[in-house]
Amino acid sequence: MSPLKRSWMEIYSPLVEHMKLQVRMNVKSRTVELRTSKDTDDTGALQKGADFVRAFALGFEVADAMALLRLDDIFLDSFEIKDVKTLHGDHLARAIGRIAGRDGKTKFTIENASKTRIVLADTKIHILGSFQNIKIARDAVVSLILGSPPGKVYATLRTISSRMKERF
Template sequence: MPAPTALQRQPEEIVDDAENVPLPMEVEDELLIDPASSAPTEINPSISAPAALENDTEMHIDEEGRPKFAPAKNTDGPLKVETRKVPIPPHRMTPLKASWPKIYPPLVEHLKLQVRMNIKNRAVELRSSKHTSDPGALQKGEDFVKAFSLGFDVDDAIALLRLDDLYIETFEIKDVKTLTGEHLGRAIGRIAGKDGKMKFAIENASRTRVVLADQKIHILGGFRNIHIAREAIVSLILGSPPGKVYGNLRTVASRMKERF
């Protein structure tokens, strides 16, 4: 009688391919993995999560399958001294010298940075020290000085130090539409308006600050507010009548008041 094939073997026997020796059912049971043993290890609720993570080197997973890590330890000051150099345009050196008594106190007293004005290299140099506690202080200080170098007032630039959701967006008129000669001058005039009224209206409606630096436009504010101001400026560049832009700004301003 021919030997039974693999499909004809009895279910209680498992053949080892290496030795071709049937294995009993007890061995098969040992090879199976218990679902309970493969479940993630639960942390004892009586032990706090930070204490359990500090005393155990294994990685624990919560109910949603996300790993739990020990909280980062606070360090006394920065790990190393870092230096930043912010270049200042030539036309902003005189305002920098005049406003220097208002610029360095927030950097030194609030951010605990070391700062100096390098007149020879036309730059403001920032450096962290052992007294600097905020790891992002150096970046905030650089953004503050850079905002002033772009043309913003000191009081407006200080908002970058106190608030975390403020940004600066810069774009050029040629990024929207290629204009030359008198067409470019008229576009800049539409953005500024008579005696700067159009620019002030955009700032008040969108709660931003706008700087017109020749063909470059700098906007300081929140993400949504920058979007509103940019849309109004783009409409003016493309040739929309100022009256129509005024009406859109009034509508946007009323909606923002209702929201807040």
């Protein structure tokens, strides 16, 4: 609740001005309530607004979550490490460490190569981006969970990103 209260004006403004939704924070039930108004033009505005608030609640920056409001082909994908491989104790900690890398280097490399945003929240991983880019990032994260060394993942990402540049 405290990050939501701290960034409330940054969250509230685009929902009301850009999407023309009615928004309120219900402190008692700890929810953000959205509804359409008579000025709402976009039929998917309510869903986009809900995705935007959910992305912020999962840990994405407001500027990154704003892409959900502005672009149509941006999605949010979430999965747990246990969905890929059942790990316990130190093995789980090492897998999280492989994904993050020293000072977040591996995570940033995956984000930059796949043009996505990634949030590591304990054993949950949330990826924000286009459908194809999410698949690239998810494949890289899954290979790290399964034990691939980061150097091998970097090489794979390098070849994939060079193929993506050739396509355009």
